[in-house]
Amino acid sequence: MAGVRLEGVTKRFGDTLAVDRLSLEIRDGEFVVLLGPSGCGKTTTLNMIAGLEVPSEGHIMLDGRRIEGVPPDKRDIAMVFQSIALYPHMTVAQNIAFPLRMARMARPEIDKRVDDVARLLHIGELLGRHVHELSGGQRQRVALGRAVVRRPAVFLFDEPLSSLDAKLRVEMRIEIKKLHERLGSTFIYVTHDQVEALTMADRIAVMDAGIVQQYGSPDEVYGRPSNTMVAHFLGDPGMNFVAGRIAERNGSRGFEAAAFFLPLPEGVIEGSGAGAIKTLGIRAENVRTELGGAGTAGVIEGRVFATEPVGSDLFLDIAFGDSDEAARRLFKVRARPELSVRVGDTVPLGLPADKLYLFDDAGRRVYPR
Amino acid sequence: MEPRQRRFVIIAAVVVAVWTMAPFFWLLWASLMKNADLNQGIVAWLHDPTLQNYARVFGLAGDDEGYDAIFGAQTVAVGNGFINSLVVALPTAIIATAVATLAGYAFGRFDFRGKNSFLFGLLMSRVLPPIAILIPYFTLFNAVGMIGNPISLVITYLTAIIPLLAWVLMGYFATLPLEVERAARLDGCSRLQVLWHVMLPMAAPGISAAFIIAFLFAWNELLFALVLTGGSEWLTLSPALIGVSPIGPLGITPMVVFAAASTLSIIPPVIMALIFQRYITRLNIVDPVTIRGV
Amino acid sequence: MATKQRPYMSDARFALLIVAVVLAFHVIIIAMPLGYSFYLSLHETNIILRRSDYVGFDMWQEALDTPEVIQATLLSLEFAAISVVLSFALSLGIAVVLDLDFPLRGLLRALVLMPWAISEIVTAGMWTMVTDPGWGVFNGILVPLGIVPEGFVWLNENWALFWLSVAFVWHIAPLGAFFFLAALQSIPDALYRAARMDGAGPLARFWYVTVPHIRYAVLIVLVVMTVDAFRQFDLVYAYTAGGPGTVTELLPLQIYRFNFQFSQYGLASASSFILIIIATVLATAYFFLLSRRRRVEREVRQAAVITG
Numbered sequence: 025m026a027g028v029r030l031e032g033v034t035k036r037f038g039d040t041l042a043v044d045r046l047s048l049e050i051r052d053g054e055f056v057v058l059l060g061p062s063g064c065g066k067t068t069t070l071n072m073i074a075g076l077e078v079p080s081e082g083h084i085m086l087d088g089r090r091i092e093g094v095p096p097d098k099r100d101i102a103m104v105f106q107s108i109a110l111y112p113h114m115t116v117a118q119n120i121a122f123p124l125r126m127a128r129m130a131r132p133e134i135d136k137r138v139d140d141v142a143r144l145l146h147i148g149e150l151l152g153r154h155v156h157e158l159s160g161g162q163r164q165r166v167a168l169g170r171a172v173v174r175r176p177a178v179f180l181f182d183e184p185l186s187s188l189d190a191k192l193r194v195e196m197r198i199e200i201k202k203l204h205e206r207l208g209s210t211f212i213y214v215t216h217d218q219v220e221a222l223t224m225a226d227r228i229a230v231m232d233a234g235i236v237q238q239y240g241s242p243d244e245v246y247g248r249p250s251n252t253m254v255a256h257f258l259g260d261p262g263m264n265f266v267a268g269r270i271a272e273r274n275g276s277r278g279f280e281a282a283a284f285f286l287p288l289p290e291g292v293i294e295g296s297g298a299g300a301i302k303t304l305g306i307r308a309e310n311v312r313t314e315l316g317g318a319g320t321a322g323v324i325e326g327r328v329f330a331t332e333p334v335g336s337d338l339f340l341d342i343a344f345g346d347s348d349e350a351a352r353r354l355f356k357v358r359a360r361p362e363l364s365v366r367v368g369d370t371v372p373l374g375l376p377a378d379k380l381y382l383f384d385d386a387g388r389r390v391y392p393r
Numbered sequence: 394m395e396p397r398q399r400r401f402v403i404i405a406a407v408v409v410a411v412w413t414m415a416p417f418f419w420l421l422w423a424s425l426m427k428n429a430d431l432n433q434g435i436v437a438w439l440h441d442p443t444l445q446n447y448a449r450v451f452g453l454a455g456d457d458e459g460y461d462a463i464f465g466a467q468t469v470a471v472g473n474g475f476i477n478s479l480v481v482a483l484p485t486a487i488i489a490t491a492v493a494t495l496a497g498y499a500f501g502r503f504d505f506r507g508k509n510s511f512l513f514g515l516l517m518s519r520v521l522p523p524i525a526i527l528i529p530y531f532t533l534f535n536a537v538g539m540i541g542n543p544i545s546l547v548i549t550y551l552t553a554i555i556p557l558l559a560w561v562l563m564g565y566f567a568t569l570p571l572e573v574e575r576a577a578r579l580d581g582c583s584r585l586q587v588l589w590h591v592m593l594p595m596a597a598p599g600i601s602a603a604f605i606i607a608f609l610f611a612w613n614e615l616l617f618a619l620v621l622t623g624g625s626e627w628l629t630l631s632p633a634l635i636g637v638s639p640i641g642p643l644g645i646t647p648m649v650v651f652a653a654a655s656t657l658s659i660i661p662p663v664i665m666a667l668i669f670q671r672y673i674t675r676l677n678i679v680d681p682v683t684i685r686g687v
Numbered sequence: 688m689a690t691k692q693r694p695y696m697s698d699a700r701f702a703l704l705i706v707a708v709v710l711a712f713h714v715i716i717i718a719m720p721l722g723y724s725f726y727l728s729l730h731e732t733n734i735i736l737r738r739s740d741y742v743g744f745d746m747w748q749e750a751l752d753t754p755e756v757i758q759a760t761l762l763s764l765e766f767a768a769i770s771v772v773l774s775f776a777l778s779l780g781i782a783v784v785l786d787l788d789f790p791l792r793g794l795l796r797a798l799v800l801m802p803w804a805i806s807e808i809v810t811a812g813m814w815t816m817v818t819d820p821g822w823g824v825f826n827g828i829l830v831p832l833g834i835v836p837e838g839f840v841w842l843n844e845n846w847a848l849f850w851l852s853v854a855f856v857w858h859i860a861p862l863g864a865f866f867f868l869a870a871l872q873s874i875p876d877a878l879y880r881a882a883r884m885d886g887a888g889p890l891a892r893f894w895y896v897t898v899p900h901i902r903y904a905v906l907i908v909l910v911v912m913t914v915d916a917f918r919q920f921d922l923v924y925a926y927t928a929g930g931p932g933t934v935t936e937l938l939p940l941q942i943y944r945f946n947f948q949f950s951q952y953g954l955a956s957a958s959s960f961i962l963i964i965i966a967t968v969l970a971t972a973y974f975f976l977l978s979r980r981r982r983v984e985r986e987v988r989q990a991a992v993i994t995g
Binding site for chain 2: 076097122
């Protein structure tokens with residue numbers, strides 16, 4: 025078991041910079057998710073930890089030892105792949121036993137370990153089957169088994185659930201989390217699915233353009249996103265943004281957007297420092313549609329552009345104004361499914377001050393601090 | 394399908410079948426005739442079929458038509474040709490497949506500087522006319538006294554066939570899923586162990602196909618064999634067949650003997666073609682993308 | 688930071704190492720003989736005096752000045768042209784038939800490959816049985832019907848090259864057919880159904896759905912067949928031996944005669960460079976086509992098979 029530390033790791037492919045001076049500390053036994061859109065460098069980072077790619081610069085430490093010069097087969101790291109990558113010419117048992125065979129373990133010991141793993145993952149009855157006889161979920165379990173059987177220091181996962189259907193994905197998510205609890209090993213998990221990240225991780229490293237944008241617990245990255253990228257990437261739907269600036273109107277200071285002016289309480293603007301505020305953000309679930317109570321920082325109006333009922337909730341796509349521009353930058357609001365609105369209606373929207381976010385011209389969060 | 398359409402399809406299939414099979418039929422037909430009957434015309438009922446022509450290929454038949462005195466040496470050469478061709482074709486196919494597997498793996502799985510130039514070189518040596526390679530080879534082998542030595546033939550065959558096999562296997566390796574190879578690395582395989590334990594078994598259909606291509610080439614080839622083993626005890630099957638061919642340079646052996654020898658000579662290729670057809674199907678019809686999903 | 692740890696061997700280096708080994712082997716067995724051939728082409732050898740004199744490019748000049756060499760080159764071009772047209776049409780035709788649905792289709796697919804697997808000598812033997820003027824199949828059927836006169840010579844001066852092409856095409860077309868078949872089978876059925884929904888008839892479907900999908904297959908088959916037609920020696924030697932007269936004496940056969948029958952080593956080597964130049968041009972064309980292969984990996988794999 026061991027922690028992993030990346031120090032100023034950079035990876036270039038020709039002229040493309042895939043990972044840019046990335047530093048990350050992953051503690052022993054921690055479950056860390058590298059989250060980001062495709063092309064953000066998360067898989068490249070994982071491959072470098074695995075030894076499948078060699079960093080152009082920087083160091084990778086496993087348990088305090090530098091391992092850039094160690095080939096993948098000598099790193100004591102197991103990996104589960106996106107394509108699952110079982111050996112098609114072997115049975116399930118042979119697949120799971122393969123790493124042990126490569127380690128020249130004695131036959132009885134191999135058999136015992138394979139049996140243990142099969143019991144752990146409930147795949148005992150599949151051991152004699154060939155890979156092509158398995159369903160997607162079964163394959164995924166076998167792939168997990170092949171990783172677990174070695175008892176490696178670190179487990180790497182490269183989007184292991186993306187090839188499964190939605191139901192199975194939820195099931196395996198729990199399975200992997202349980203596995204982590206049981207084994208207590210270090211898990212590093214790459215995904216572009218923020219739900220997976222939020223549900224499984226101890227800490228999430230949100231990556232974009234080869235850089236770690238934020239590294240923190242799920243609560244932190246969701247509740248206190250360090251910039252607009254993180255704020256938009258986490259949550260479904262992502263955070264709503266409205267462009268504008270701080271201005272004074274009728275004696276009160278507030279946020280002025282093209283379509284509305286939202287007065288802000290004293291503390292908000294003071295608290296946000298002197299940075300040039302450019303963007304107001306609020307999550308869909310924090311916008312209030314049923315007004316009547318007091319205590320809202322402000323109420324604005326928007327036109328319902330489309331409605332998306334999803335059963336438990338009703339999402340409203342709000343446009344401010346009639347322009348094409350407005351139709352492209354929709355503002356998502358979560359409402360109760362009973363709310364009766366029709367497309368074209370103008371609805372009042374309450375934006376509570378304690379749920380607002382403000383971002384500066386570089387996209388950095390300035391409020392709340 | 395409408396009946397009219399269906400009839401058309403079946404007619405088309407029959408045409409293809411006849412075009413493909415008729416020459417095989419007539420070869421077999423002629424091989425069962427007596428030479429005197431063949432000279433009356435091949436399109437005739439086989440009223441007196443004989444296996445003598447086959448026996449004669451191995452020098453086993455009685456000499457009732459009086460040919461053996463003249464042609465005995467040539468027909469014996471055909472019998473030996475089977476063994477000689479096997480002795481040449483097997484090592485050729487084994488060595489060529491082994492070398493080409495390595496090359497195909499490197500070309501198909503990795504990117505490296507100068508890969509395109511290497512590929513072009515590979516292709517160039519594939520399209521070179523055999524005669525252009527043969528002339529210098531003959532002169533060289535002649536100088537070191539290796540004419541009539543099967544090793545010289547194996548060497549020339551390797552030059553001719555390795556580029557092609559490497560090309561075939563490169564294509565095959567390129568379709569294999571990359572992540573399985575990576576998984577093997579993390580499971581503790583060194584690079585060569587990955588090749589041995591994982592890539593070779595996965596590439597087995599492609600490698601078998603390559604082996605068959607190499608074997609067929611060495612079994613069938615005439616020009617190199619003629620020049621490098623001609624007149625020696627190592628005469629392989631193809632030049633031996635030319636020796637008993639009534640249309641060849643000697644032109645005096647009875648056609649029926651040639652037909653029998655030819656029929657025997659195509660047994661291994663035909664079996665291999667039937668196997669190879671399976672592999673072609675696996676190379677293409679089973680979409681590699683579905684294998685990738687494993 | 689001061690010590691730069693040396694990373695383990697990169698994938699690219701590992702691959703290069705393998706390739707270097709293979710290529711070293713290859714250079715020794717191909718490039719050296721070719722260089723030697725070039726050397727020979729610059730010398731005139733007199734076997735009686737057992738001497739070899741440097742004559743520069745005289746032999747090349749002589750090759751180009753020799754009417755037989757020019758004639759053989761033209762014949763090779765003609766043979767390649769006829770063969771490519773025939774084998775292209777035939778392999779596409781066979782592929783289309785094999786792609787249809789009929790009883791025993793699996794069996795026919797297996798049998799169709801057989802002509803490719805057998806040797807050119809046996810191919811020549813089989814076609815002799817078909818075209819022999821005395822007892823052959825053609826005359827055996829057509830003479831009684833009164834279509835051709837008794838003893839009609841099929842391999843006559845005008846048609847020998849054609850029948851040589853037919854035999855060659857019978858031998859080579861099956862692989863082209865399998866190549867096309869694979870391309871045809873790679874076309875998703877949904878496309879045909881969609882085209883049908885859009886009101887496309889059989890011809891429109893062939894043109895707008897089939898043709899775009901087999902375009903690369905077509906290009907590659909053409910080049911590969913051309914290459915093989917220019918290389919052909921075995922079949923010519925076994926079927927017509929260049930005759931009647933020299934009407935089927937193609938360039939490879941002629942070079943063979945120069946070298947092994949007339950001992951004109953310099954002239955043979957010089958003439959062989961004509962073939963090498965043609966091959967180089969074809970290889971360049973081939974390579975150019977294949978370098979666009981990202982989209983058509985499948986075809987490439989097949990193309991490699993077909994050249995066997």
